[in-house]
Amino acid sequence: MEKGYRIAVVGATGAVGTKMIEMLEETTLPIESIKLLASKRSAGKTRIFNGVTLTIEELVPDSFNDVDIALFSAGGGISKIYAPEAVKRGAVVVDNTSYFRMDKEVPLVVPEVNPAALKRHKGIIANPNCSTIQMMVALEPIRKEAGLNRIIVSTYQAVSGAGAKAVEELKREAKEFLAGKSKDELDPQILPAGSDKKHYSIAFNALPQIDVFAEDDYTYEEWKMINETHKIMEDDAIKVAATCVRIPVVSGHSESVYIETKKEMSPQAVKDLLAKSPGVTLEDDPSQQIYPQALNSVDKKDTFVGRIRRDLDVKTGLHMWVVSDNLLKGAAWNSVQIAETLHEMDLVRVPK
């Protein structure tokens, strides 16, 4: 009988870390032990795993001495320092931050899309950006069938993508706004980006900034969608444009996606294809007002696709609406799924 794995969760108290623990309760991965790691400040707090109370330990390099798989989600700075320490001690790292994503030595993996990339891992595997993952799950079956020339995506991203404190900020602002405070009295502290200079209210607003601004007046979030798509689909020729927007939703990212395929595909053919594609739930029946909704996606592992229709002018153009729980498929579930896939492919070891 196979031995179970010794798993560590780094960032166990965060929005994603909390969901990682839940996903590990549901995984098919054989587990021998779970170690929860966080900053000194959170050490000593407890979490329940499958009915057992676990105490959170302070993250130090030697935390990984007895770990086989470490799931990181505690910020890029932590991954930068501690992921190599974990690998040095023999743990395979699945990193949910952006720190290693564009590193040529690090596979960037959505298990439904490019599991083969895992074979090249040298100890660290990167989990893509939440908004990229769900788009890849929806588009990869179409790319395989008909090729993909172009993607134009506008996102409607949930606040939990910015962390648990941002969710508290949204709820506090919403309560105060509903109690009669004006927009200028809401005192935002985190959004649109905790590290940026100015902060704006998200309650009853839409903010066209996620992460900070970078080259060509695109935000990093927009660049992530562009660069990660090229890396995951292994095709830099796909034209990708993204506009990333935060809206007052707690969890569940929605995306308005326009694509141009190489070969013409009817909307019905796309629906038939996606209905049988891994990780996708087709929700598409306008006659019954069936389409994906952020609120309905919460706590579900799949990516929901609907509103599939042909462009009225471009023969190979298609529009669709793609929704998924950003904390699950966009983060915690994809990370655990990578660990499951590593196990299935017998790749849970650091190559020499």
Place this chain on the structure above:
Amino acid sequence: MEKGYRIAVVGATGAVGTKMIEMLEETTLPIESIKLLASKRSAGKTRIFNGVTLTIEELVPDSFNDVDIALFSAGGGISKIYAPEAVKRGAVVVDNTSYFRMDKEVPLVVPEVNPAALKRHKGIIANPNCSTIQMMVALEPIRKEAGLNRIIVSTYQAVSGAGAKAVEELKREAKEFLAGKSKDELDPQILPAGSDKKHYSIAFNALPQIDVFAEDDYTYEEWKMINETHKIMEDDAIKVAATCVRIPVVSGHSESVYIETKKEMSPQAVKDLLAKSPGVTLEDDPSQQIYPQALNSVDKKDTFVGRIRRDLDVKTGLHMWVVSDNLLKGAAWNSVQIAETLHEMDLVRVPK
């Protein structure tokens, strides 16, 4: 000295009607009298106009016997019946509903874009759909300068576009959700479309349906953006695709707009052009996190444009973020502005 006009507001108690009264307080249009009309149910209620208390009267055909300009915003069914009655009695009608918009005999006007169309009016002028108007204000200067081949728009529309009761629904749902009710207990009654079969929660959600579904699985709202753009710009060759989405914002529609021009224009040239274009406020400085926001647009008459940047693959491609108060430029202000323009062009009369 010029005589003032006798103005009627039809639907005076609605979300838009209320704003029409405010806009008439601020207009340069010479006004002799204001008559407020609504259903029998609202007759007898009062509203303040420039410090004077006005009593709402029941709408009947003879309401228009002594009216020069009638502003309608009481639903398509009311416009269908009463707009011709008003014209018959000598009033010029500015209709904010969709009923007459695609009628070949009826000009569809955004004063900054196609004022000349007013010359052809036969008594009724249609006010375009809110989401179309702000897009036209932002794009017309670019079309004139560089031509326009293509528009792909994804909207982030405010709830007040669905009326005052929909705003109450959003606020009620938000309060209940924040107080701990689950999404299945929110009991939505109006959105996404009052006349449709099913209703969904809008609080902390995003609904990819505005108005009911029509041909090719596009909603009427999406068809309005497509057809009205062709009519207003008088060019059916422009490729237009729209995905219309309701988000939990009270007022202020936002739009992620991608265009392809005929002639290449740099983002800086577009910014310089829009900075001096009528009805536009340029808000575009990523280094200072300056971009349009729905919350900031409320009670402003302009259309705000920012996040202007080049597409990374298509030389003539540009992306931008367009925001305006849907109740003002999207409805009440555009209607009053049409009345002002009719006055300036000496067209406040029903042609024989």
